[in-house]
Amino acid sequence: MLTGRTILITGGSGFLGSALVNTARAQGWNVVATYHSHQPRISGVRWEMLDLRNGAATRTLIEQIAPDVVIHTAYRQEGPDMMAITAGGAGAVAQGAVMVRARLIHLSSDVVFDGERSGRYTEADAPQPVTAYGAAKADAERLVADTHPAALIVRTSLIYGGPKCPGRHEQFVLDVIDGRAEAIFFTDEWRCPIEVGDLAAALLELAVLDRSGILHVAGPDVVSRYEFACLVAHALGRDPMHVRGGPSPKDLRRPRNCALDCRLAQSILTVRIRGAREVLG
Template structure:
């Protein structure tokens, strides 16, 4: 089976190219080969490749910049996934799409489940929610995997930023009043591959029974400050990490104070991701 993987140079996409190898021929494309802001190009690639499955790991992820570029964020995170979903449905190809904890407003006191009402606080979250809705409306078999605080050793993310600043001797000031679950990109990719392996074994009826939205995040929870402390400790860097409030950190986009997601549906049917501390140790080990 030919699997079209978008966003191959991103954090999750890079890991997916490895994780999906056992499932078929992975055609991994970067923005240079398929730019999700160019809907005509997206359509052309789909109709030329005619994949048997689509895994969309591409997206607009600049949370603050999205406030200034809402049209571009919606084109990449909503219109393009909707087009991919419709084209995939026409081919009879299932689709995997990634979403975010930022579809929630953070007002819930406990962990969010898949059926909780979404109410994003920022343009990025709004565009990702619109993408979920567009993929579901595409009419084909699909998985929508919401993940949170994704990090890895490649590219620009919270982990690499903290390591760089700490190595430079900077005194870190990190927000302590936002709760979530840091999730290793490899955990997301390996979980995706596990789910799709079961889908292949289960046949066409599998998607009707097991498709839809899943929360895919590390077990446990922390704050950005707690995550930063764990990073420098695990890396063996002597560095001060001072807690600050969200109001003390200049950010264009409002973030949810609580974006912890309950992953019971995933755990019951497939697997449980490692605790975030264990995953961090594996990532840096």
């Protein structure tokens, strides 16, 4: 138990953030968590409103809380403020963490890569984003590393929850199968999905380790978007036969293969990260 140590979780109202809040509380952390537009009803947690577009307010909040550890999950994937929130906001969080000498774990993404190679990407590979979101996450990584050299930057992949708490990727599969949305799931776009509880447990283990730089933390199974959708359908009680798969259009600029090499994380962590086929199959 970690009685007396304070952890600040940005994006505590989000999918990964909520899992982190619950797990950190259970481990005995004194939890402070932020939301932006939806204040969750998780009790036993100090909730603070945060708008990452306001760098000064972000730094002041961190100074006032003076946490031992910050896990920064908050971001925006699209919209006019994406760069300010996702990249600029990460820089402000890093500045705040430096000011109070807090350990910082920053969440990044596999889409910082262009996805054009055939094998897995290691921590030594240089980011080469091909989407605006990937570029914002790559900028965020640079800002965090420059501002807070002791920070740990964790790149992860599709985060899912399984039958008990399906996340937005799973919800989308259900929407398509149940006729509320239309999509073909690509057979040539590969990811390493990770279950949200496994990722939260890994991040909290890393929170108390002295490790900096970049670390890939994702599931061991490389699956296509199509296979992932079939696994989700199966796990959530739908017929995978209703999932339509096909190749991505040639003119669509998307990172195709974002498989992450996670051997370094596996050598550090005691938490076992399960593959999508094990969790959903």
